[in-house]
Amino acid sequence: MWHLSHRRLEKGLAVSPSLLRRAAPVALSSLALLSAGVALAPTASASSHREAPLISGMPKDDATDVYAFRSPDAPDTLTILGNFIPFEDPAGGPNFYPFDDDALYNINIDNDGDGKADIVYQFEFSSSYQNPGTFLYNTGPVTSLTDPDLNFRQIYTVRRIEGGSSPRVLHRAPVAPSYVGAASMPDYASLRQQAVVPFDRSGATGTSFAGQADDPFFLDLRVFDLLYGGNLSEVGNDSLRGYNVNTLGIQVPIKDLVKDGDPVVGVWTTVTKENAKRQQVQVSRLGNPLVNEVVIPVKDKDAWNASKPQDDAQFAPYVTAPELPHLLNAVYGLPVPAEPRNDLVSVFLTGVKGLNQPAHVTPAEELRVNTSTPVAAHPDRLGVLGGDVQGFPNGRRLGDDVIDISLQAVAGELVGYPNDLGDGVDANDAGFTSSFPYVALPHSGSIPKGSDSTSVSLLTGGSGHHGGNGPGALRSAAPGLVGTAAAGLLLLGLTGTYARRRRSVTA
Template identity: 30%
Template structure:
């Protein structure tokens, strides 16, 4: 029998590392766009919303599955290793836990062109799941002969008891495919609604981002194939600890890095008579994904295939694209800001606090390197300064690089501006710690952070951005620097929930919102400003990518993804009801805010405050012993800006607190240091 050799990759037969000629994700790179069965489209990692001790890991594959894409519907491919990787310990090199899935397809009735007929299914797919807990040195099968449910073709194929499978419903069929592994994990492999949402048509028309009224979800009513694992935290935590054993909700020992991949044998030999191809050679990684949109919008096209053939542990070679991201050029009027009007609401800080320029190739915070101001902070060379302040031309190494490459530590200056009194390097309110300094692209999750209930009025698809908003402006959280659970601290980029609007969050981050959150405010903020909520900050936080939610609901329980759209239903694809989830809350000017200066003070201090409401205004001053030392009753005042001069010269040196209340409701507290 004559056969033709077809090289899937240019590799040496004995090569143990991936070739640089294969690629990855939602058609994000040239080579993988020709291999959809191995195309890793999205990765999610989040706290189970129903079990505080469990973590949910999801890896999606096969982009743009049309629900009516028969008669040979998409399914997981044979001769592909689908893997979910977990790194939980920086002391060990590479992955610590790997879940590997391999699939087999069988035709139960090869005499028909139908996918399902008379109770038999063609392309019937089963799988084996293996787990490694020693970095891939050895694997143990934890599920054998797992079942992948059929595609949601239509009522005759699925529910009809004569010509179809006779299932009670498609959901019932999918539910039967949920399997518990021998090691306790709950696992589902099968088709689902593609949960990602983005205006692809607008975004890739040279940044033609559209408003919500005109934007179109490019993935609406498409399906994908999903691998979903719900696993106890103790299985993933490096020492086998439960969440209940965490020291606090930002315990650094509970941070994991998650990424997914697909690999194929290096050589495929095609048959000339239609029989199955033969494969041989080493397994070569052809697709990988950690953080969303990295290869899509950060890595340039000339490097995309190399990116996807590389491991995250080799990602230092791509660091330049995060320290000076291309997207930032379109948020900079001195570069190409005018060329992409869809991003006009986003403008990177050029003169933050009158000193710091974060435009590409500018110095950012580099002028602080080696100074006493950064001693003991994450920017100290003795800590992580060599990574975060590498040189005078990598301004975004201080924010974009850690968000994507290391995670963000609970160290100064990476705490909210709350309590910093205008000094971004001071200690502030903790709100994130997903630091796992592997210098590679992974989705990093702190498993100790509680899940925000999906029915919480403060639940938001803006994730950590919204947690920062609440930590800066909500009186429930901005009254102190004490660590407390702020809603959405469990959201992207601390892991990734299905609801998270990662497109908007990442664009806002490139636009400087993370810098503003820690006190490196936008250019229109000055020391005389009563609030950091300036027009430029509001402009950033009111921007969105146009499509801000999925086109359908998510399930309340495992596997959380919605069932796949039904092929029979025609162009309308009437599926699960349109989502009515809580819209993301955006930052608006607070009703009352106050600042003080000079601070520290010797004799008198000016208390400047701004009101956006009318009411009776009182400023209460409390001394270091907790007792009231003065009460400044300003009477009824209308919305506007005011200044009160208070003489505290009679006080001994101490820390005082000034609290502004309107209509008996406290809004903001300022610390005053009397020298």
């Protein structure tokens, strides 16, 4: 349902009296940097899958989302999660969904605002079969990660790379397997917990995880069918309900990430693969959630995936003169803002001054998080727009409704056009957990996709269901409001508030 929850910027905003109202002028000054040759990347804030021609043929290397937030149960640490392999059907055996043994998965951290990776946590995977003479993923019930009945196994090595220094091996750990089904894995929660492994080596401490999980992103993806069917008949359904992803993540002390007293870091993931010349080539990049899908045109999508944040000036025209507003005008007759679109630059590229902007910043597409922001006692799904300054775009938590946040911002919430737009999908279909890695357990292959019962979200405190699904939700909205909301939603998409699968950097 397109809803009017009546949330306003004035409600409980705890940054400075009119922080977000002042975001637009900040954005204008940031745009001025562009004319001076400063790097600038497309705006974005949502996510989907299969965003570029080349990466759509390499699902193991295709990033779906990045999350970065101060850990709610360990506030002296930062949790960073990267998800990969879109649309995993839980019953997709017998090979299910391994990480790519021929790729390097990188979590990149920029701690001085220059658009370059200062710290990289790199994951490398290795697969094996206990019994290659069978087609089975497991040959009986699996009760541990070393159970002889777990036929297919993966392990990974984590390295930390700082600047140009040599990689430091932190540890090797097992991957949580795909959830074949209740008969094969009667206590999957125990298997997942065995894959949460602490490390304390080479002067670095923390915890890592790699394994399957429910896809935590919630949204209606049918924007690609002529902007929700061309008549708003396709809204309010969680397109990712019942699907899994592969999650890798780290939880590390904040003091090991920040630099020179600046608490703001930028985060993004990349995947690299070796080419015929034995060189590592970047094939995937993701920071903020749908940049590549909706902002970057087809001719440049693969180039985006191979690019680095410090070089984002080449994509600037797609931000200042985006395609989507013109489509909205053509399909729905919606009046659209005049170009250039200068109002969103600071929110998505430089960080908002006084909230999550580094002391010295090069505009670049990164997920920026202020690690000094206190953990919210009562998280709001609308993040900063809902008065909760720990939420998106100040990093991204699992329960942040980045579609609605971005939609409202792109529709003018920051420049004198208050609105309460949303896609009618307000929460994930499965409950998050209260400790690292926080993502919900994967959906079981023994249960038809999408039929799992929902549960309470421990991280967000909200119900683990999606709001307003189906035609009834659309019918229940006032027609005038529906039209306005639809236009705003689509404005979100191409103006740059969508974004989900991108990559960069190598070891």
